[in-house]
Amino acid sequence: MSEYAFVFKPFAEMTDADYAEVGFRSGLEIHQQLLTEKKLFCRCPAGRYSDRYDAEILRHMRPTLSELGEYDGTALMEFKTRKEIIYRINRETVCTYEMDDTPPFMIDEQALDHALGVAMLYGLNLVDELHIARKQYLDGSIPTGFQRTTIVGVNGSVPFKDRRVSIVQLGLEEDACREVSDVGHRRTYLTDRLGMPLIETVTGPDMRTPDEVAEVAQLLRRLVRSTGNVRTGLGAAREDVNVSVRGGTRVEIKGVPRIPRIPLLTYHEAMRQWNLLRLREELRRRGVTPETFSSGTEDVTRILLKTSYHPVREALDAGAVAAAVVLRGFRDLLAWPTQTNTRFSREISDRVRVVACLTKLPNIVHSDSSAETLSSPKWEAVRKVVKAAADDTVVVVWGPPEDVRTGAQEIVIRAREATAGVPSETRQALKDGTNGFERILPGPDRMYPDTDLPPKRVTEERLERIRRALPVPVWTREAWYRELGLPADVVEPLAVSRLAGLFETLVKEWRIAPVAAAVALVQLRKRLKRKGLDPARAGEDALRAIFALYRDRKISREGVFALMEKAARGEPLPPAGEVRPAGEDEVRARIAAAAAALDGLKVHNPDRRAHVLMGLVMTALRGRVEGAAIVERVRAAAEERR
Secondary structure, rough: OOOOOOOOOHHHHHHHHHHHHHOOOOEEEEEEEEOOOEEEOOOOOOOOOOOOOOOOEEEEOOOOOOOOOOOOHHHHHHHHOOOEEEEEEEOOOOOOOOOOOOOOOOOHHHHHHHHHHHHHOOHHHHEEEEOOEEEEEEOOOOOOEEEEEEEEEEEEEEEEEEEEEEEEEEEEEEEEEEEEEOOOEEEEEEEOOOOOOOEEEOOOOOOOOOHHHHHHHHHHHHHHHHOOOOOOOOEEOOOOEEEEEEEEOOEEEEEOOHHHHHHHHHHHHHHHHHHHHHHHHHHOOOOOOOOOOOEEEEEEEHHHOOOOOOHHHHHHHHHOEEEEEEEEEOOHHHEEEEOOOHHHHHHHHHHHHOOOOOOOOOEEEOOOOOOOOOOOHHHHHHHHHOOOOOEEEEEEEEEEHHHHHHHHEEEHHHHHHHHHOOOEEEEOOOOOOOOEEEEEEEOOEEEEEEOOOOEOOOHHHHHHHHHHHHOOOOOHHHHHHHHHHHOOOHHHHHHHOOOOHHHHHHHHOOOOOOHHHHHHHHHHHOOOOOOOOOHHHHHHHHHHHHHHHHHHOOOHHHHHHHHHHHHHHOOOOOOOOOOOOOOOHHHHHHHHHHHHHHHOOOOHHHHHHHHHHHHHHHHHHOOOOHHHHHHHHHHHHHOOOO
8 A cells, every 4th residue: 555545635624643643743843033123133113114115126036155165055046037036125214234235234133032041941952142143035025035034042842732842042132024926037125124123933743733823823823922122013023834744845935924724734835745756756656856857958949939829929029938848757747646636837937937038828738638739740840859758748838038047947846856856945935825946945054144244142141131021931821821710812912912011010019800801992092093082092091091080080981982092093191180070969960950951852752862861971080980870770760750
């Protein structure tokens, strides 16, 4: 029986036993922007996003030798693309450092404190001296061609279910540019987030199912957010997911923007690797191995000049060329399934798209396709030119001459890789839950020491200061909240909120009812947002002042929201000395005045009189008396005036 006899089921039907059968393993690399005033290695402001730019800079990237005199494979691949990189510069967020025209400043102290705090929560062994390294990035996402990074701690863990998930290391590094477009040989970036401090959390390959990967990602996200020292919102946190199966290799799915997408993405990558291993098995059965692999390439431009297949005809009419690549022994294998509704031909098309920059699809056609492409006579003519036998398949690629040469080479490279199994790659998360090729997985040859920055000592005094300010672990917070009887929908948001410390003060020191405090800090702030107001304006200082009035019984529970709304509108809160609860005499007078006003109103439904009267009274007394305390009195007054 084949070692790879198992066939993947639809996503919803896969079980834990199925994932164990294929040897599913996954780990995470979580990038989270830190909440700092400045960038990591300059003094430009952090967190100011804008599509506005004042200038553009054009650059071409070239690989450099590592410390050991080797080129990184990813850097060489990016170099083959011959990309022009355009940077859009906003003078308010970028300086000459980001453009590599001036040396770096010393590492931002605020960012380092935040990173060390997270490392402590992970239980990492902290470094006593920081050493800055350069990590090559030739995709153009960093104008210098490298990212400055440093390791803060290693070898920690966090509890998960009945075991612990290992935290391999925590790094502190600068963020890259935001991509605007990538078409042909031109890639464009915005530089507003460039250089912002972020932490990279690297876990071990400890997750055994796709659901576990998402659960651990959520756990780590909550733990980090509970510090109040990281940015939130779209793009502030990004997950890279590493996946492998038995017999496969580590493949990285890059830049997953939302955790709920992780299960389907990791399922498809496990399926892809498993099916690639099954493909290798089929190739071996046919006698095609890395040692026996054979191919050939020929120019077929003249043969296809009059083809009826529009994508090729249009390109050739515009001056493009076409080449045919024969893959010996590969008949029908480009139709081999890899992911859901995906075939091996896409693996080849992706390589051609990314490396040869033939981005307009389709960029290849092949003789295994069941779709209408080239006519049978054209295919016969092409097969004859490349001397294709009955067991061979033929791939045609077209475009500018140099791009076609690169594309033909990539077709051969990817087919040869299929004979060995699963190549180490970085892949792009797609919206349908599948993934596509992005680049070759980087290796150790892209790292080398930074000579512009000296080592930096991490003192025990600094660590002790940070340790004293650390929050309790998020799972401890959540357990306490549940003991307090908080509503389930506020437990997690409050645990990761920057207001968690305020909640603890309100409950433990001010003796305010836990549910009332939690509802105000979570649900009432959401209500402000739904009303189109900015909850941030009702910040911690405003909330302390409001709750002090509530503690002193100067306002009611309804009054808490009324003042929160006032603060969120940017209006000043009333001085504490001017706020008084409504006394008995005032309540009586307000009810009488409202009742008199009601007599002048036409209420068609007598049963609604009490409701209308209550509205009139509470409009006058809102926030200064509990509504429940006067309901019966208002109802009685309404009855008297029927």
